[in-house]
Amino acid sequence: MASRSAVLIGNEKAQEAQSARAVFWGICEYREALRRMDEAQRDRRDGAIPDTIFYLEHEPVITHGRATPTEHLHRTDHGIPTFEVPRGGLATYHGPGQLVGYPIINLANRTGGRRADIHDYLRALERALVSFLRDECQLAAGTRKGLTGVWIEDAANPRKIASIGVSARRWVTAHGFALNINPDLGAFRAIVPCGLEGDPMTSVENEFALAGRAFAARPMKDVAGELHRFVCAALREQGWGGETRES
Known part of the structure; x- marks a missing residue:
């Protein structure tokens, strides 16, 4: 059964020092997580909550953006629930052992006179994941030109370790990233990830x-x-999370 808990990560003082609040949901059934994410996005647009990143693991599920070709789905009889979702990106698998982050960020609330920009936001998420993998895991992580996500840098055999797919309404973001810590990698064979x-x-x-x-x-x-420390640092570098006027 999906977890309905919501636990702040770190104490109040630590939360105040970051550019976004961190909340951990535990393991969540996908539809319940989507409902909670949509509610949080509405609350952020209304100014009811600050910028917040929700971290969680999903029960096994395959999700795909609207542009996903049908031949990329159901390559095996896997029995995993499948959902079409309004985000960028194609098909991916979520399950236990994969750390998912749903940043609910007001991109219009940016310092330095810079405009809201979804591409700057995507690059910030990539940099955060790359820095975490390099600094905390000592892995040769990087990005690839023309693609979104994070790979292990191996010219002969590049391997994708993190996926990113986001959406925004009135410049408030939803969906986010998925970092493979120790999931069942065999589940990805059910799709063209x-x-x-x-x-x-x-x-x-x-x-x-x-x-x-x-x-x-x-x-x-x-x-x-x-x-979370790396995500907040990358967002701050792009002007999100500073002292700004709510739009």
Whole structure:
């Protein structure tokens, strides 16, 4: 059954020092998480809540954007629920062991006279994930020209470790990113993940195994707390999270 808990990550003082509040939902059924995300997006547009990033794990589910070709879905008889969602990106799998982040950010609330820009926001999320993987996991993470997401840099065999798909209404964001910590990578074989036929999906656990390093699973709430610092830093670099007037 989906978790309905919502736990602040860090104490109040730590929350105040960040550019966005962090809340952990635990493991959530997808439809319930979508309902809560939509509600939070409305609350942010109305000024009822501050910029907030909700971290969670999903029960097994396949989601896809509206532009996803049908041949990218149901490649095996997997029995995993499938949902079409109003976000960018194609098909992807979510499940336990994957850290999902739903940033609910008012992009119009930006310092330095800079305009709201969804592309700057996407690049900020990429930089946060790359920095986290490099600094905290010692993995050779990076991006690829013309594509959105994060890969393990291997010229002979690039492997995708994090996916990003976002939407925005009146410049308030929804959906977000999914970072593979230790999910069931076999579930990705049910689809063409992110439309990339030739690029295998990977995870922190898998990359540790390939490098002969020991992987110790940690509570996902703790991982979310570490990642949150990098996300907030990347948002601040782009002018989000400073002292600005609400629009």
